[in-house]
Amino acid sequence: EADIYQTPRYLVIGTGKKITLECSQTMGHDKMYWYQQDPGMELHLIHYSYGVNSTEKGDLSSESTVSRIRTEHFPLTLESARPSHTSQYLCASSEVADGYEQYFGPGTRLTVT
Amino acid sequence: SQKIEQNSEALNIQEGKTATLTCNYTNYSPAYLQWYRQDPGRGPVFLLLIRENEKEKRKERLKVTFDTTLKQSLFHITASQPADSATYLCALPYSSASKIIFGSGTRLSIRP
Numbered sequence: 001e002a003d004i005y006q007t008p009r010y011l012v013i014g015t016g017k018k019i020t021l022e023c024s025q026t027m028g029h030d031k032m033y034w035y036q037q038d039p040g041m042e043l044h045l046i047h048y049s050y051g052v053n054s055t056e057k058g059d060l061s062s063e064s065t066v067s068r069i070r071t072e073h074f075p076l077t078l079e080s081a082r083p084s085h086t087s088q089y090l091c092a093s094s095e096v097a098d099g100y101e102q103y104f105g106p107g108t109r110l111t112v113t
Numbered sequence: 114s115q116k117i118e119q120n121s122e123a124l125n126i127q128e129g130k131t132a133t134l135t136c137n138y139t140n141y142s143p144a145y146l147q148w149y150r151q152d153p154g155r156g157p158v159f160l161l162l163i164r165e166n167e168k169e170k171r172k173e174r175l176k177v178t179f180d181t182t183l184k185q186s187l188f189h190i191t192a193s194q195p196a197d198s199a200t201y202l203c204a205l206p207y208s209s210a211s212k213i214i215f216g217s218g219t220r221l222s223i224r225p
Binding site: 033035040041042043045048058088090092099101102103104105106107109 | 144145147154155156157158159162164202206212213214215216217218
Protein backbone atom coordinates (compact mmCIF):
# COMPACT_ATOMS: atom_id res chain seq x y z
CA GLU A 1 0.00 0.00 0.00
CA ALA A 2 1.46 3.36 -1.06
CA ASP A 3 1.97 5.93 1.68
CA ILE A 4 0.53 8.86 -0.20
CA TYR A 5 -2.58 10.62 1.00
CA GLN A 6 -5.01 13.04 -0.52
CA THR A 7 -7.72 15.06 1.15
CA PRO A 8 -10.53 15.59 0.69
CA ARG A 9 -11.60 12.51 -1.28
CA TYR A 10 -14.72 14.25 -2.53
CA LEU A 11 -15.49 17.97 -2.73
CA VAL A 12 -18.56 19.77 -4.04
CA ILE A 13 -18.13 23.51 -4.10
CA GLY A 14 -19.72 26.59 -5.65
CA THR A 15 -18.30 28.69 -8.45
CA GLY A 16 -15.82 31.35 -7.37
CA LYS A 17 -14.65 29.65 -4.19
CA LYS A 18 -10.97 29.15 -3.38
CA ILE A 19 -9.98 25.56 -2.74
CA THR A 20 -6.82 23.69 -1.78
CA LEU A 21 -6.38 20.00 -2.45
CA GLU A 22 -3.93 18.39 -0.07
CA CYS A 23 -1.34 15.74 -0.94
CA SER A 24 1.20 14.23 1.45
CA GLN A 25 3.63 11.34 1.16
CA THR A 26 5.75 9.66 3.82
CA MET A 27 8.22 7.91 1.51
CA GLY A 28 10.70 10.78 1.32
CA HIS A 29 10.31 11.04 -2.45
CA ASP A 30 11.71 14.16 -4.08
CA LYS A 31 9.53 13.99 -7.19
CA MET A 32 5.83 14.76 -6.90
CA TYR A 33 3.14 15.23 -9.52
CA TRP A 34 -0.44 16.38 -9.99
CA TYR A 35 -2.59 14.83 -12.71
CA GLN A 36 -6.09 15.61 -13.89
CA GLN A 37 -8.27 12.79 -15.19
CA ASP A 38 -11.81 12.86 -16.56
CA PRO A 39 -13.83 9.61 -16.56
CA GLY A 40 -12.56 7.14 -19.15
CA MET A 41 -9.83 9.51 -20.26
CA GLU A 42 -6.07 9.58 -19.91
CA LEU A 43 -4.19 11.26 -17.09
CA HIS A 44 -2.91 14.73 -17.92
CA LEU A 45 0.09 16.14 -16.03
CA ILE A 46 -0.73 19.60 -14.71
CA HIS A 47 2.12 20.25 -12.23
CA TYR A 48 5.29 18.57 -11.03
CA SER A 49 8.10 19.16 -8.58
CA TYR A 50 11.60 17.76 -8.29
CA GLY A 51 12.10 18.88 -4.72
CA VAL A 52 11.57 21.63 -2.20
CA ASN A 53 11.03 25.04 -3.81
CA SER A 54 10.91 23.46 -7.28
CA THR A 55 7.64 23.52 -9.23
CA GLU A 56 6.89 23.34 -12.94
CA LYS A 57 3.77 23.40 -15.04
CA GLY A 58 2.83 20.25 -16.90
CA ASP A 59 1.52 19.79 -20.39
CA LEU A 60 -2.13 20.50 -19.70
CA SER A 61 -2.79 24.15 -19.09
CA SER A 62 -4.28 24.62 -15.67
CA GLU A 63 -5.41 27.62 -13.70
CA SER A 64 -4.29 25.95 -10.50
CA THR A 65 -1.06 26.66 -8.61
CA VAL A 66 1.13 24.47 -6.43
CA SER A 67 3.76 24.92 -3.76
CA ARG A 68 6.50 22.67 -2.35
CA ILE A 69 7.73 24.03 0.94
CA ARG A 70 8.28 20.62 2.53
CA THR A 71 9.38 17.41 0.85
CA GLU A 72 6.33 15.50 1.99
CA HIS A 73 3.67 18.08 1.11
CA PHE A 74 2.49 19.23 -2.35
CA PRO A 75 -0.82 21.12 -2.17
CA LEU A 76 -2.75 22.32 -5.22
CA THR A 77 -4.79 25.53 -5.06
CA LEU A 78 -7.55 26.91 -7.26
CA GLU A 79 -8.11 30.61 -6.50
CA SER A 80 -11.55 30.73 -8.09
CA ALA A 81 -13.24 27.44 -8.91
CA ARG A 82 -15.29 27.11 -12.09
CA PRO A 83 -17.49 24.27 -13.43
CA SER A 84 -14.76 23.52 -16.02
CA HIS A 85 -12.51 22.50 -13.10
CA THR A 86 -14.81 19.57 -12.32
CA SER A 87 -12.59 16.48 -12.59
CA GLN A 88 -10.59 13.89 -10.68
CA TYR A 89 -7.25 15.15 -9.37
CA LEU A 90 -4.54 12.58 -8.67
CA CYS A 91 -1.30 13.20 -6.80
CA ALA A 92 1.74 10.96 -7.25
CA SER A 93 5.34 10.70 -6.09
CA SER A 94 8.43 8.81 -7.19
CA GLU A 95 12.11 8.31 -6.54
CA VAL A 96 14.52 10.73 -8.18
CA ALA A 97 16.10 8.27 -10.62
CA ASP A 98 14.34 7.77 -13.95
CA GLY A 99 12.28 4.68 -14.45
CA TYR A 100 11.04 4.40 -10.91
CA GLU A 101 7.37 3.74 -10.48
CA GLN A 102 4.97 6.48 -9.53
CA TYR A 103 2.93 5.95 -6.38
CA PHE A 104 -0.53 7.45 -6.64
CA GLY A 105 -2.86 8.74 -4.00
CA PRO A 106 -6.56 7.82 -3.99
CA GLY A 107 -7.53 11.05 -5.76
CA THR A 108 -9.88 13.94 -5.08
CA ARG A 109 -13.13 14.03 -7.00
CA LEU A 110 -13.95 17.74 -7.42
CA THR A 111 -17.35 19.01 -8.52
CA VAL A 112 -17.87 22.73 -9.05
CA THR A 113 -21.50 23.79 -9.28
CA SER B 114 5.60 14.72 -29.57
CA GLN B 115 5.23 11.21 -28.28
CA LYS B 116 1.77 9.64 -28.53
CA ILE B 117 0.55 6.42 -26.96
CA GLU B 118 -2.21 4.32 -28.51
CA GLN B 119 -4.08 1.76 -26.49
CA ASN B 120 -7.19 -0.04 -27.65
CA SER B 121 -10.02 2.16 -26.43
CA GLU B 122 -12.56 -0.64 -26.79
CA ALA B 123 -13.10 -2.80 -23.74
CA LEU B 124 -11.69 -6.30 -23.84
CA ASN B 125 -13.96 -9.09 -22.61
CA ILE B 126 -12.29 -12.39 -21.77
CA GLN B 127 -13.53 -15.67 -20.35
CA GLU B 128 -12.04 -16.57 -16.98
CA GLY B 129 -8.99 -18.79 -17.31
CA LYS B 130 -7.99 -17.46 -20.73
CA THR B 131 -5.01 -15.25 -21.48
CA ALA B 132 -5.75 -11.55 -21.89
CA THR B 133 -3.46 -9.59 -24.22
CA LEU B 134 -3.40 -5.80 -24.25
CA THR B 135 -1.52 -3.65 -26.73
CA CYS B 136 0.38 -0.40 -26.33
CA ASN B 137 1.76 1.36 -29.40
CA TYR B 138 3.83 4.53 -29.40
CA THR B 139 4.53 6.78 -32.32
CA ASN B 140 7.87 8.53 -32.08
CA TYR B 141 11.21 7.92 -30.40
CA SER B 142 11.81 4.65 -28.60
CA PRO B 143 11.67 5.20 -24.86
CA ALA B 144 14.32 4.00 -22.45
CA TYR B 145 11.63 2.05 -20.58
CA LEU B 146 7.91 1.42 -20.54
CA GLN B 147 5.62 0.90 -17.55
CA TRP B 148 2.25 -0.76 -17.05
CA TYR B 149 -0.26 0.29 -14.39
CA ARG B 150 -3.62 -0.98 -13.24
CA GLN B 151 -6.43 1.43 -12.37
CA ASP B 152 -9.67 0.51 -10.65
CA PRO B 153 -12.72 2.84 -10.90
CA GLY B 154 -12.38 5.93 -8.74
CA ARG B 155 -8.85 5.08 -7.61
CA GLY B 156 -5.31 6.06 -8.54
CA PRO B 157 -3.23 3.82 -10.82
CA VAL B 158 -1.08 1.11 -9.27
CA PHE B 159 2.30 0.20 -10.79
CA LEU B 160 2.61 -3.35 -12.15
CA LEU B 161 5.72 -3.78 -14.28
CA LEU B 162 8.57 -1.89 -15.92
CA ILE B 163 10.46 -3.12 -18.97
CA ARG B 164 13.61 -1.44 -20.28
CA GLU B 165 14.54 -0.98 -23.95
CA ASN B 166 17.21 -3.67 -23.80
CA GLU B 167 14.77 -6.24 -22.41
CA LYS B 168 12.55 -8.24 -24.70
CA GLU B 169 10.33 -9.73 -22.01
CA LYS B 170 9.56 -9.34 -18.31
CA ARG B 171 7.46 -11.59 -16.07
CA LYS B 172 5.83 -11.24 -12.68
CA GLU B 173 3.59 -14.04 -11.47
CA ARG B 174 0.76 -14.27 -14.05
CA LEU B 175 1.84 -11.10 -15.85
CA LYS B 176 4.13 -10.89 -18.85
CA VAL B 177 5.23 -7.81 -20.76
CA THR B 178 7.08 -7.69 -24.07
CA PHE B 179 8.78 -4.70 -25.67
CA ASP B 180 9.47 -4.54 -29.42
CA THR B 181 11.32 -1.33 -30.30
CA THR B 182 11.16 -2.15 -34.02
CA LEU B 183 7.38 -2.35 -33.99
CA LYS B 184 7.18 0.42 -31.36
CA GLN B 185 4.90 -1.80 -29.35
CA SER B 186 4.49 -3.41 -25.96
CA LEU B 187 2.18 -6.31 -25.23
CA PHE B 188 0.80 -6.99 -21.76
CA HIS B 189 -0.41 -10.52 -21.02
CA ILE B 190 -2.39 -11.86 -18.07
CA THR B 191 -2.44 -15.64 -18.03
CA ALA B 192 -5.10 -17.72 -16.24
CA SER B 193 -7.22 -14.56 -15.98
CA GLN B 194 -9.59 -14.12 -13.04
CA PRO B 195 -12.60 -11.81 -12.51
CA ALA B 196 -10.44 -9.91 -9.98
CA ASP B 197 -8.18 -8.89 -12.90
CA SER B 198 -11.01 -6.75 -14.29
CA ALA B 199 -9.74 -3.15 -14.38
CA THR B 200 -8.31 -0.55 -16.73
CA TYR B 201 -4.67 -1.11 -17.68
CA LEU B 202 -2.50 1.88 -18.56
CA CYS B 203 0.70 1.98 -20.51
CA ALA B 204 3.17 4.76 -19.65
CA LEU B 205 6.51 5.87 -21.01
CA PRO B 206 8.88 8.79 -20.48
CA TYR B 207 8.92 12.06 -22.32
CA SER B 208 12.08 12.85 -24.22
CA SER B 209 13.41 14.57 -21.10
CA ALA B 210 12.82 11.29 -19.26
CA SER B 211 11.89 12.99 -16.02
CA LYS B 212 8.17 12.89 -16.66
CA ILE B 213 6.03 10.12 -18.05
CA ILE B 214 3.05 10.16 -20.36
CA PHE B 215 0.12 7.81 -19.86
CA GLY B 216 -2.09 6.16 -22.44
CA SER B 217 -5.84 6.34 -22.05
CA GLY B 218 -5.91 2.68 -21.03
CA THR B 219 -7.79 -0.45 -22.03
CA ARG B 220 -10.67 -1.66 -19.90
CA LEU B 221 -10.48 -5.39 -19.28
CA SER B 222 -13.46 -7.46 -18.11
CA ILE B 223 -13.04 -11.08 -17.09
CA ARG B 224 -16.32 -12.96 -17.02
CA PRO B 225 -16.73 -16.06 -14.81
